[in-house]
Amino acid sequence: MFGSPSLARLAPLLLLPAIGLLLPGYLPQYYLYLGNVIMMYAVLAIGLDLLLGWAGQFAFAHIAFFGIGVYGTALLQIKLKLPFILAMPGAALLAGLIGLLIAIPATRLRAVYLALATFAFAEGAQWVFNAWESMTNGADGLRIPAPSLFGHVMGNDPAAFPLVATLLALVLAATMYLTTSKLGRALCAVRESEHAAAASGVDVRGTKVIAFAISAVYAGIAGGMFTLYESFANPEVFGFAQIVLVLSMIVVGGLGSVPGVLIGTVLLGVLPTVMRTTMRDLLVWQELVYGVILILAMMFMPRGIWGFIRRKRRAVRT
Amino acid sequence: MTAPFFSLDNVSVRFGGLLALQRFSMEVAKGSIHALIGPNGAGKSTVFNCVSRFYTPSEGDIAFEGRSLLGVPAHRVAGLGIARTFQNIELCRSLTVIENVLIGMAPRVRGYFPFTPGFRRAAVERQAVAEAEALLERTGLAALRDVPAEALDFGHQKKLDLARALASKPRLLLLDEPAAGLRNREIAALDALLVGLAREQGITIVLVEHVMRLVMAVADRITVLNFGQKIAEGAAAEVRADPNVIEAYLGQGSHA
Numbered sequence: 226m227f228g229s230p231s232l233a234r235l236a237p238l239l240l241l242p243a244i245g246l247l248l249p250g251y252l253p254q255y256y257l258y259l260g261n262v263i264m265m266y267a268v269l270a271i272g273l274d275l276l277l278g279w280a281g282q283f284a285f286a287h288i289a290f291f292g293i294g295v296y297g298t299a300l301l302q303i304k305l306k307l308p309f310i311l312a313m314p315g316a317a318l319l320a321g322l323i324g325l326l327i328a329i330p331a332t333r334l335r336a337v338y339l340a341l342a343t344f345a346f347a348e349g350a351q352w353v354f355n356a357w358e359s360m361t362n363g364a365d366g367l368r369i370p371a372p373s374l375f376g377h378v379m380g381n382d383p384a385a386f387p388l389v390a391t392l393l394a395l396v397l398a399a400t401m402y403l404t405t406s407k408l409g410r411a412l413c414a415v416r417e418s419e420h421a422a423a424a425s426g427v428d429v430r431g432t433k434v435i436a437f438a439i440s441a442v443y444a445g446i447a448g449g450m451f452t453l454y455e456s457f458a459n460p461e462v463f464g465f466a467q468i469v470l471v472l473s474m475i476v477v478g479g480l481g482s483v484p485g486v487l488i489g490t491v492l493l494g495v496l497p498t499v500m501r502t503t504m505r506d507l508l509v510w511q512e513l514v515y516g517v518i519l520i521l522a523m524m525f526m527p528r529g530i531w532g533f534i535r536r537k538r539r540a541v542r543t
Numbered sequence: 544m545t546a547p548f549f550s551l552d553n554v555s556v557r558f559g560g561l562l563a564l565q566r567f568s569m570e571v572a573k574g575s576i577h578a579l580i581g582p583n584g585a586g587k588s589t590v591f592n593c594v595s596r597f598y599t600p601s602e603g604d605i606a607f608e609g610r611s612l613l614g615v616p617a618h619r620v621a622g623l624g625i626a627r628t629f630q631n632i633e634l635c636r637s638l639t640v641i642e643n644v645l646i647g648m649a650p651r652v653r654g655y656f657p658f659t660p661g662f663r664r665a666a667v668e669r670q671a672v673a674e675a676e677a678l679l680e681r682t683g684l685a686a687l688r689d690v691p692a693e694a695l696d697f698g699h700q701k702k703l704d705l706a707r708a709l710a711s712k713p714r715l716l717l718l719d720e721p722a723a724g725l726r727n728r729e730i731a732a733l734d735a736l737l738v739g740l741a742r743e744q745g746i747t748i749v750l751v752e753h754v755m756r757l758v759m760a761v762a763d764r765i766t767v768l769n770f771g772q773k774i775a776e777g778a779a780a781e782v783r784a785d786p787n788v789i790e791a792y793l794g795q796g797s798h799a
Contacts, residue, residue: 399658406664407649408657414646417635424595424633426621426650426711 230401238394245390249383257382261454263494264393265447270474270486271400272443277472278481279404280436281416283336285468286327286343289350290320290441292463294448296354296361299369299458304360309372309379313452317445324441325434332433347468354460366459369452385453392450396443400483403439412436416481473515477522479529488530493518546609548573548747549715554603556589556771563589565771566603571715571764576741576748578758578779581768582791587751588630589771591717595627596620607715622650626713628704630720630751636693640684643692643703644675647710675710682706682736698729709740715747716740722754730757737761759783767791 249257273287297316301307307315327346334342354361361367371380379385403409411432414422419429451458470493478489493515500511526533549571556564564586571577579587592598594605596617605612607625615623626647635643645652652671655664679685682702687695692703701721708716718737722730738761740746752758758765758779765782767775775785782788 402660403657406655406657406668407652410642410646411649413638413642414635414649417637418633420595420597420629421633421635421707422646423597423617424621424627424629425647425707426618427646428616428618431618 230405235398238398241394242391245387249386254382257386261382261385261389263491264389265450266494267393267487267490268396268443269447270471270490272440273471274475274486276436276440278475279412280433282433283340284343285340286346287444288463288468289347290324290444291448292350292354293320294445295451295458298449298452299367300360302370309374313449316449317442320445321438321442325438328434328437332430351460351463354463366457369456369458372453379453380456382454389450389453473519477529479531482531485529485531549607552604554600556598557601563771567773569766571747571749573747574745575763576750576761578750578752578762578765580758580765585768586771587768588719591627591719621711624714626708626711627717628708628719628721632700632704634692634700634703637691639689639691640703641675641688643707644678644710645671647707650711678706678710697724717749719751722752722757734760
């Protein structure tokens with residue numbers, strides 16, 4: 226529903242930073258790592274969902290903006306000696322700016338042409354991460370400096386956990402405001418019917434460009450979150466497999482819904498660990514498991530797990 | 544001489560070799576219901592799509608309240624006071640009824656940034672929702688407020704398409720076959736609704752329609768198109784008697 230997010234929906238977000246501060250005292254490191262990864266993916270997936278699920282634009286440049294976020298945050302600290310608190314927003318804005326530049330020509334394209342063009346951009350970006358050795362250290366990978374915030378040094382999982390959780394809470398709050406606004410409506414209108422949108426006074430192309438840029442900023446923020454707990458980045462992280470994983474999270478959870486994307490992110494974020502402990506020698510088949518999950522989700526829950534739950538709830542009520 | 548309220552002046556539209564509209568002119572008087580009729584493929588929807596700025600004429604001009612629309616991008620047309628419905632119903636199918644109406648209000652909901660919290664935003668949105676609810680009440684959709692558009696039956700989808708168009712508070716309303724597929728009872732209600740919009744709210748209506756009973760009942764003036772050209776124009780009684788129209792459109796022996 227549109228309007229303004231209610232306090233009842235915003236208040237639970239305050240739990241995230243609180244949990245973020247508490248859990249590192251109780252959980253083993255590995256679970257904190259898993260938590261960091263899932264929270265980072267949640268931001269990445271919600272950002273892609275704004276463009277794909279909300280605005281209905283099948284664009285795949287997202288992983289490139291994630292890369293710009295990671296390298297940008299790290300390099301602004303290394304080369305310009307900026308503190309993390311400036312480096313991360315700087316990198317996110319840079320991702321947004323490049324997203325805006327890409328969007329201006331890309332939004333002239335539709336459907337499969339848009340998918341191909343943005344996929345080509347992502348491949349190109351990965352090539353740049355590989356080739357620009359003086360900046361990224363190429364295929365050998367870049368050591369990410371441990372960021373510090375007001376004297377609190379991060380770079381490992383327990384230390385990063387509270388800030389990663391806080392960033393996720395901020396992004397979720399921003400997303401609630403965005404999606405319940407007139408821009409949220411405009412995104413849906415563009416997705417559902419460009420003709421109805423334009424005739425209703427929605428600037429179709431402008432809305433797509435804005436969605437593109439905002440989505441890129443989200444990816445940039447996710448990149449910054451990555452640098453909080455990872456100490457190493459190499460171009461392989463920003464490859465095709467990643468985009469498939471993020472896409473699966475959205476599709477399995479439910480396109481165009483924040484709770485759905487969160488469900489999908491947790492499920493597919495935990496899955497690799499579950500498979501590692503249960504499949505043992507069969508682990509070589511894990512790609513197949515992803516594929517089967519994606520196909521089953523599309524066959525039986527075309528609107529994802531969240532869409533399925535909502536339909537059941539509606540059926541119960543009536 | 545004052546400029547007409549809404550006019551097309553020698554408008555031609557070409558799709559490759561096909562001339563969809565051929566030097567077509569039409570003047571619509573303020574507050575009137577002006578029907579645009581003609582056989583399938585005559586170019587009626589093309590006229591609407593030019594006004595919506597989906598198509599650009601190869602020659603001629605379209606003017607509303609004395610200013611040309613040809614330099615106006617599609618999304619600014621609604622803000623100028625022109626709304627339309629679609630022949631094949633264009634709705635945001637997965638959104639609810641009220642959400643569709645809110646989308647129709649897009650040019651009028653302003654004054655805040657999407658990410659910003661705050662009272663101003665809440666006030667703007669509350670006002671918009673209240674207006675949308677009032678409109679649903681008037682169009683008989685209030686009970687379906689939170690139903691997804693795709694779950695509505697055909698008649699209600701048509702109503703919603705109209706409600707979405709009315710949400711922008713237009714001064715000129717373009718209706719593309721509003722009666723198509725409706726039952727007799729629904730057409731009678733539509734008849735009353737259109738007359739009410741024109742007479743009570745002063746909304747000028749251009750009506751593309753095949754249901755002659757409706758056209759003859761509500762239209763102040765009728766323009767007849769065939770193969771992209773105007774073949775007749777006048778008051779309902781005149782057009783009905785015009786042998787060209789009977790020949791080309793209504794067919795011989797018709798008593799529409």
